[in-house]
Amino acid sequence: MIDTRRRRLLQAFAAGSAGLLPGPAWLHAQALPRNVLARPTFDRDPFTLGVASGEPASDGFVLWTRLAPQPLEQGGGMVMKPVVVTWEIAQDDAFRLIVRTGETLAHPELAHSVHVEVEGLAPARPYWYRFVVGDAVSPVGRSATLPASDARVDRVRFAVAGCQHYEEGHYTAWRRIAEEPLDFVFHYGDYIYEGPDRGSGERRMNGRPFTPLRRHVGEEIYSLDDYRRRHALYRGDRDLQAAHASAPWFVSFDDHEIDNNWAGDSDQDGTPRELFLLRRAVGMQAFYEHMPLRRASLPVDGAMRMHRRAGFGDLLQAHFLDTRQYRSDQANGDRDAAQDAVARAPERSMLGREQERWLHDGLRPDHHRWHVIAQQVGLANLAMQPRGPGSDVVYSMDQWSGYLANRRRLLGHIEQSGMKNVVTVSGDAHRHFASDLLQDGEESKVISSEFLATSITSGSDGIGEDDDFTRTTRSLNPHLKAMVDKRGYALCDVTRETWTAELKVLDRVMVPDEPVKVHARFAIEHGRPGMQRG
DSSP states (O other): OOOOOHHHHHHHHHHHOOOOSSSGGGTTEEEETOOOBBOOOSSSSTTOOEEEEEEETTTTTEEEEEOOOOOOOOGGGGOOOOOEEEEEEETTTTOOOOOEEEEEBGGGTTTTTTEEOOOSSSSSSSEEEEETTTTTTOEEEEEOOOOTEEEEEEEEEEEEEEEOOOOGGHHHHHHHHHHOOSSSEEEEESOOOOOOOOOOOOOOTEEEOOOOOOOOOSSSOSHHHHHHHHHHHHHHHHHHHHOOOOOOOOEOOOOOSTTOOBBBTBBBTTHHHHHOOOOOHHHHHHHHHHHHGGGGGBBTTOOOOOEEEETTTEEEEEEESSSTTTTTOGGGGSBBOOHHHHHTTTTSSSSSSHHHHHHHHHHHHOOOSSEEESSSOSSSSSBBBBBSSSSSOBBBBSSSGGHHHHHHHHHHHHHHOOOOEEEEEEOOOEEEEEEEEEESTSSSSEEEEEEEOOEEEEOOOBBBBBSSSHHHHHOOOTTEEEEEEEEEEEEEEESSSSEEEEEEEEEEEESSSSOOOOEEEEEEEEEEEEEEEE
């Protein structure tokens, strides 16, 4: 039985006085199951995975946490019952002026995670939030609402980051992102890596000896509990928690949240479709459980809707894509290859028909000064030297260069629509790339530009620019303006007249607390496609 005081509070929330939100009954604190744990007690901190916010709108955002006093134990060390969690939002970090409060349920079916969709807040301002369960109080997080859609906005700053292999370095880049004054963070994917513990022995990476800094728990992950524990392992990092608590995030998944280089309903190993879809479904459920996502992204029948938009007043319209769930299988056995008839086939798609139509519908001249396409893999169509003898250059079949017809349709739509204010941000390649985007050859004009952010840790300590791959790739691609094998992130500073991007790097990630520095800075003038070094 729930105590009388809490019952009265819940009745008030049901009447709307505490701002409880509409939605499915299982999300409502007032719809109490008979097995609810009325008086939870903890002998350990239940907020070991921190707090987060995401998916901001002009009147609110999503608040996230997961109760996990023993995060690497089955069930996170929780009693397998629903638990009532209180949330609070304030206008100051000391919580002197609380503007919203409510209660929600942390369900065991969702690993005792909570996703509170807050509404009714003022636009274009910061807020602070926290959770309470039993006698435990969470860390404080900072979020912010977006400007109203018709508001004049003069500046937006955001970071682009991803690819954070746990074994291959410290998450110092996330600490540096937490120290940046940002409006939001875009995580392009590879939040976790699905592979096994690789042991403590020495191996080679970047042509040099490498010993894992820290280790995965267990073998390659397949079950829902496996994926939950892997997310919990990564989420336990304090630098990553600091970045989550510093600003609202928009998140996407790429491949390693499920399995390396998966595409649609296929994995890289030839697993029967119906078996891989079982794995994909549990991977997506664990992803949802650990991210500040809205109910619209809740997995249904093993699929998630992850393409969505967000507007920042009249300055910036963001289009967040999903380049995994609907794509055709990679051409040429997913090996780097020449762009043959298979890679050029018109029926091959990176986005699927519905998402491609959705993107084109949103990419039209409108009142926004800028549009950004935020997605997972490189759009720049970079030629590379073949590893073995031969005269033909090769291209990645996992990036847009393996889906040429879809790429041509996208760039052609931008050009034919007369849009000269579109910028793409992406990742996955474990190096910084800054590229202008052209249709086919160097004789065609610049349509857009792309800033591909390097990894947080994947690839471990980089080797900079002094390597054969960098020199050769630069020589083969005149539209490639910068490229470096270092860890870090991209920082975009968008004003009404200029889009400035800084490629930020750390010299080392195998030692903690390294400073960050700017490797290169580029600027794009509004209405004039093409980047210039700043």
